[in-house]
Amino acid sequence: MRLGFVVKPLVRPELKSHDSRRWQNHPHLSVSLAYLRDVFAYLGEAQISMYRMSSDLAPYVTHPEMPEFHGQVAECAAELAEIGRQARQLGLRLSFHPAQHVVLNSPDDALAGKSAGDLNTLAALLDGMELGPEAVVVTHLGGVYGDREAALARFATNFEHLAEITQRRLALEHDDTRFGVADIMWVHARTGIRLVFDNLHHRLYNPGDRTPREALAACLATWPAGVWPKVHFSSPRTEWLVETAGADEAPQVRRTRWAYHADYVNPFEFIDFLRMAQGLRAFDIMLEVRAKDLALQQLREDLSRFAPDLAETLMG
Amino acid sequence: MRDLSEQALSPVLVVVLNDPADLARAREQGWYRIPLDRAPRRIAAEYLAFYQTGAFPPGERWSVRWIASVRGYHIATRRELIPAEPDHPRADDRYYRVELGALEPLPHAIPSRWLRRITFIPTTLTRLLGAVEINDLWIKSTAQERLWAALKQADVEAERQYPLREDLPEYVADFALICRQGKVAVIVDDESREEDELREAPPPDYLLTAGDWIAMHVSCASLSADPGGWTARLIDLATALDGVLPVTGSPVR
DSSP states (O other): OOEEEESSOSSSTTOOSSOOOOGGGOOOHHHHHHHHHHHHHHHHHHTOOEEEOOTTSSTTTTOTTOGGGTTHHHHTHHHHHHHHHHHHHHTOEEEEOOOTTOOTTOSSHHHHHHHHHHHHHHHHHHHHTTOOTTOEEEEEOOOOTTOHHHHHHHHHHHHHTSOHHHHHHEEEEOOSSSOOHHHHHHHHHHHOOEEEEEHHHHHHOOTTOOOHHHHHHHHHTTSOTTSOOEEEEOOBOOSOEEEOOOTTSOOEEEOOOTTSBOSSOOHHHHHHHHHHHTTSOOOEEEEOOTTHHHHHHHHHHHHHHHOHHHHTTOOO | OOOGGGGTTOEEEEEEEOSHHHHHHHHHTOEEEEEGGGOOSOOOOSEEEEEEOTTSOTTTSSEEEEEEEEEEEEEEEHHHHOTTOTTOTTTTOEEEEEEEOOOEEEEEEEEOTTOBOOOOEEEEHHHHHHOSSGGGSOOOOHHHHHHHHHHHHTTOOOEEEEESSTTOTTOEEEEEEEETTEEEEEEETTGGGSSOTTOOOOOOHHHHHHTTEEEEEEOHHHHHHOHHHHHHHHHHHHHHTTOBOOOOSSOBO
16 A cells, blocks of 8 residues: 655645746646656655645646647656656656546536547646556546536536546546535446545545445445555545734634544544555555654654554565 | 846756856857866756956956847767867867857956855855845855845855865765864754755765864754854854854855
8 A cells, every 4th residue: 555645745845736927928738747856765765655746847838828838748758758757767657636626517618628639638747657547637527507416517528528548547536515425326337437436525525325445445346456556535624724914803713614624634534544454455545634744754664653454564 | 137026936057167268159150069078957047147257358258247148059079069179189079059148247256255166056046136145146055045134134255055065066065164263164964854855975084184174964844944043053163163264255165
């Protein structure tokens, strides 16, 4: 089992995840890949073998009014191959998880088309890196738009219209308010798309009352034999959140939302989760917590202390 | 010159120019090369700054004077980069061709007080624009930064990241005092437990003794707690060694 973290290394804050310059300063995918190379060097030294890359590696690459940025993936064929070679050498499992503006099931054809374009680009990056089938682009179903069944069907239809390389790379995750595990299983039955289980989302939205083990097993079963599934894990944020008001107003304590991610992984929840999953197919875990690689290191230490038998199953 | 201070935290890589032709190439053709198989841990940056070695004419050498924005990193063989030298022994080696914007002069040159050799230095634009000399460019742990500030305040002319032996550049003293009657190497033993987690291992003792270094080992916690006290100890030691050598104008080897 591999543990991964998301985008920005906090142990090494000087490392950037991508070229974040504005268009006026000539950002480029090749610069992002150089940042990624430096991050990979850190991952190798820290023995971290799973990593979610920034979805903004290729800046402005699908911006409709900036055609000068559209050719970046093709321009970086050699650099993508090289970074992919480094990833394979390190045994790194890589992925993307594009932001909420990617909505494949939007009833707005333009937005759905733009989303498909963004997904195509991310899939092309993974293909350019010559990564195996474990490297996926994880997306959500999208919005309900007043008609759940139509929204589900629209995702399935738009999936079928995606480029073959994108279909091959895409994986689908349930969310915490709109579409649960049963919904993504419906889409899987029609498209064959692989499913990503998220422990917190399942706690927050589980209309079918599936046990976590049932829901996890169902998602794991959608991955082809020989390809390790992946799941997302996070703990809910329990701290109170104070909103700073204007100079003449008292600060307000905001009501919490359990969908907010905690800084660290609660090790006892994590251990319970792994014990619950024992006997199921093996999988990798992406940690979606705010302390990122700091949290990953902490979790390793926690597992060694509180569940050494589980710590032995960690890779890297 | 544009207002570079808008991008204060932008990463900068200080690279070494051993040949004036490389600076001319950066200026006229807009690129610099880094060999893939000998590249440092960090190469990515928004700017390259150029440290000009002794190969440059007097008045230009041993200093950083130019900066250029980075536009891209593309992989190419030496043969592709320099077609005029197709039979060079490294013609098939691969390089990052770092594509550059226009070279811009720094507001003031950043000299190496000791005219020393350096390797790549990852830093930030803030550091670069505020640097008085090369030693100001390194960004290390809070403990090291505190000692550096205390040494400067006390006018102690120390060197940072100083190679203990020229043929083993990975082994450095975190601080070095080159005195008339000896050399002092300050080694921060547990540096790896602070921000610079993955630093090279501290130099082995045999390197220190074989090079006639007087080693002073110190912990991050101790440095952070009492940078002034460590500075005083270093001043005492330097005094006992007849004081820090004045800058001679000759390259330090």
